[in-house]
Amino acid sequence: MNLLLILKAPWRSARAPVRWVMCGFFALLIIAAACILIFNKNRDGAVSDALGAVGFGLVYLWAFFVSHMLLMAMDARDLRIPQLQSSIVASLVLYAAICIVLPAIILGFLGGHALAIAFVMALCVLGGLFFAWLPRYFATPMGLLPALMIGARRVVDIPGPSRPEFLTWALPLTAVLTLLLVYRWRQLMRTRGMLEQGMRSPMVMQFRRIGENSWGTFGTAFTKETLSQQPAWMQAKADLRKVGPQAPLQAIRVALGGFYMPKTWRGILLTAAQFSFLLIIMAGVVLMIGLDSKISLYNALTHVALPLGAAFSTYGTALISIVTIARFSQRWRKTNTELPLLALMPGLGDAAKVKREFLRASLSLPMLWQIGFTVAMIAGALYLQVGTAIVASIAAAQLCCLALLPAVLLRVVGGRPLRAWMFAVGTLLMIILLNAGCVLPALARDSSLHPNIDYVALAVTAVWAVIGLVVVYLGRTGWRSLQHRPHAFLANQH
């Protein structure tokens, strides 16, 4: 086995922008952890906060960067390249060991409990891989976990790393996650990423396709390939009764398909059922906690349901933007789908009218949901009295995610789409900020433990403000481009 190959495997498995962004992000967190250790006089608190920073970074590093080694291993297997697959496994084990042992030694030397720290690091590494390798339908509930953990700890006793009982649940959980991931690795190796499509495929398969000109399968929910894999009973039927030249908006909605398509009542119920599983998970968690006689339902609702709802809304707004943008970006690259049909279809009206109707059709439904999420978020934050700075950071995050959709959509339809890798990097930055934003309200309620939380919230708000300026610029240039385009249905090809 070649040692250099083992050492370089993660670096070679990911695209340059991904590896540089992730390594830069992780380096920033290491610097932050070092600063905490140097400047915080409270030794126990410093170790705990530094552990949090390093762990947070490790989850992302393994989820979005190191996890790419699975893709390289799949290719190695398909191409029958000798030894590469075993080198990749060795590399995974080596880097996992480094990520677990090194922080444990350093933080243990500075007064932390080395074994507990090692298990925290192991859980972070495994958590990152779990997110990237398990079927995609696990990814969204996993995003809600931080909020759930912080909220649940107020009503359920979950021993943290500073307590000896920590190992009683961390040890078996680590073992279970390791076994699951080994099983998943073997399964994906055999089945070629579960055929790379659909919700059963791992999240990491999306990263493979996000390249210079591709969007992964984020926007492929209703493409020919995905639809052809679904059983007939799962497919919602279109309701064409009110469609025609007299109703161009409805006609465009049919051509946009998916959520936009006017559906029969059965179709609406079917779609709702497919996407209500998250609500069922949330309701189940609250119910389970609420059934405990020691905890009041009020506590269960405010400490668990509200944070969960907040996280759901936070990601909901962002995800709607990301998925919709990906979908339109892909659609506007294809010359054999609905673009020629819409461009040459009589009865829709003149170009200016069609542009207006198209924007109405494409933006109204997703933005309605996003506005709903935003209002719910701000109302929830005000109800919980989390403080002005936190409310500002929540509002800024929601508004940026909301404004992103029309801004980038205008660029796409205006013929100036963002490069997929630019959007991927921007999305990654947004997800990191959103995750930070999810944790802030919970931390703010322990203001005695986190006295500087308002400053952190203001810093996050400032970053969102900068992102907001970029979004406004994108929207402005996109709008101008669309005005100059002869019609809205010209494909974007280089």
Next chain:
Amino acid sequence: MNAVLRETTMVAPLSVQGLHHAYEGNPVLAGIDLALEPGSVLGLIGRNGAGKSTLIRAMVGLLEPSEGKASVFGEPALRLSDATKGRLSYVPQQPEALAWLTAEQMLDYIGRFYPRWDRSFAKQLMQRWQIPQNRLLAKLSPGERQRVELIRALASQPDLLVLDEPAAALDPVARRELLREVAVRAGEFGTTVLFSTHIVSDLERVASDIAFVHEGRLILRSTVDDTKERFMRLWLPPRLSAAAPEIALSHRQHGDGSISLVVERDSEGQWPQASHLQGARIDPLGLEDLFVEIAE
């Protein structure tokens, strides 16, 4: 009134002038001028990547060219009125539109927008071509999918039918049926047809005119019969290579020093002088041979 009518009917259904386009700096169309006569069937032929699809898309206003003009029935292709759109049908290569509808729903949906939509024709052709009506388009085979698109294009009874590689996914039987349908449309209804293809025999079977696109240029535009008559392969032995005519559609030097050229009759119908030299050899060229000679 009659004068106005004649003027409108004489407008070229499809025309482009000085069309240039490039993808990421690589030229795809390099100054193409082309016009279709009303009622003609023009077969566009060329190698993969020659620019056929780009040309077709620019012609019908689905692409904004870097330079040049395209018009459909006299209107700028990029700003067509509803009336002109109603006279035009276009089928892209490997169509995938509206994958979430069934074939029946798709035709019902599209048919509502075309004033001359022939519902019974669509239904008959669906049955004749054995298209499963209630299956999602996403679940149809590429051949079935292509046929649904062809039904969609034909049922609107267009004056101008533009097909980008329509036969690519079809089996020989379906291909014959399509060509028959195209011939009927052109012959009986005066529909103007533009189609691109790799299959030279399809061109010979149905096209009245041929346009050869090579590396973004239109290097040949003629009637099919004229093309067969007008060109031949001229082979010259090494000792005569200096006598090769300067103007030739293709020029190939062989390892032994001999050369092969595709030459054209002059305005008086005569072959170049070199063809009469002792030792020179002339071979008639079929369309396929001509295509291969030029494209190689």
